[in-house]
Amino acid sequence: MGVYSEVIFPRFYDCVMDKPFWGKYRKEQLASVDGEILEIGVGTGLNLPHYPEHVRRIVTVDPNPGMNRKLQRRIEQAGIDVDKRVLSSEQLPFGDETFDCVVSTITLCSIPHVEQALGELLRVLKPGGRLLYLEHGLSPDEKVARRQRRWNWAQRMFADGCTLTLDVASLLTTQPFSSVDCDTFYMEQTPATHGFMYRGVATK
Ligand SMILES: C[S@@+](CC[C@H](N)C(=O)[O-])C[C@H]1O[C@@H](n2cnc3c(N)ncnc32)[C@H](O)[C@@H]1O
Numbered sequence: 045m046g047v048y049s050e051v052i053f054p055r056f057y058d059c060v061m062d063k064p065f066w067g068k069y070r071k072e073q074l075a076s077v078d079g080e081i082l083e084i085g086v087g088t089g090l091n092l093p094h095y096p097e098h099v100r101r102i103v104t105v106d107p108n109p110g111m112n113r114k115l116q117r118r119i120e121q122a123g124i125d126v127d128k129r130v131l132s133s134e135q136l137p138f139g140d141e142t143f144d145c146v147v148s149t150i151t152l153c154s155i156p157h158v159e160q161a162l163g164e165l166l167r168v169l170k171p172g173g174r175l176l177y178l179e180h181g182l183s184p185d186e187k188v189a190r191r192q193r194r195w196n197w198a199q200r201m202f203a204d205g206c207t208l209t210l211d212v213a214s215l216l217t218t219q220p221f222s223s224v225d226c227d228t229f230y231m232e233q234t235p236a237t238h239g240f241m242y243r244g245v246a247t248k
Contacts, residue, residue: 050110053204058088058114061150065232070094070149073178073243079144082168084133084161085151087111089118092126101125103143107132108204133161141170149178152215154206162219166248175221175246180231181210183240192237199238212242221246 071094078098083091086104088111095102102124106115109130119126131137134157146165155161165175183189192208199208213226224246231239 045108045110049108049204054088054108054110054114057203058090061090063233066090067094069178069231069241069243073149073176074147076174076245077145077147077176079173080142080170081145081147082138082143082165083147084165085148085154086115086128087151088114089122089126091147091149092118092122092124095122095124099124101127102147103127103129103138105129105131105133105136133164136164136168138168140167141173142168144170144173146173146175147177148175150180152177152179152212153181153208153210154204156205158210158215159219162215166220169248171248173248175216175248177212177216177246178241178243179210179212180208180238180241181212182208183236184228185236185240188236188240195237208237216246219246221248223247 070091074091074094075096077096081099081102083102083104086106104126107130115128133155146169152158169175182192196208199206213228216224216226225244227243229241230236231241
């Protein structure tokens with residue numbers, strides 16, 4: 045990883061994303077989380093203040109060590125015991141059927157081999173375990189989608205590999221989950237190219 049990924053991007057990302065309106069959606073998405081929890085692509089820990097009070101321990105993975113400074117500060121503030129691992133979700137060092145919930149927020153867009161990562165999430169989820177997701181991706185509005193395709197190169201360059209064109213609903217429904225709930229909407233105060241959101245629960 046280079047200086048941009050490890051030093052500049054974490055600061056820029058945190059500054060742009062640490063907004064109350066995002067917090068509201070994070071809190072709603074985390075409201076039903078329970079049991080053994082894995083958060084993938086934890087980043088700077090923007091979800092940590094929004095876990096329900098009963099959550100006292102989570103495991104996290106993220107391959108970017110540059111996220112760690114701000115993450116550590118949020119861990120201390122949240123008072124949650126976090127077992128943080130600097131690694132990618134395409135290859136997880138956890139046993140089969142370890143977790144009750146996996147949390148993914150604005151992360152699937154950044155995973156280079158996302159289908160492989162979903163295979164790993166399915167492997168480490170217990171039967172009936174849930175993937176709770178809040179992701180941005182490809183808009184069904186052709187005018188917006190055209191802009192997303194046109195500017196994707198810039199997004200990938202400046203947002204550390206993040207893509208604007210992931211069709212999250214199609215991706216999840218082609219994986220062997222027993223059910224996938226998906227709700228879509230445009231995020232407030234966000235350009236349509238970056239704010240078409242998919243949220244829901246995929247159950248193993
Ligand atoms: C856009 S940030 C989202 C951070 C956080 N989830 C949030 O909601 O603010 C995407 C995160 O995914 C991480 N990431 C990139 N590739 C990954 C991979 N292969 N496995 C897990 N996380 C990855 C990045 O390092 C980054 O922290």
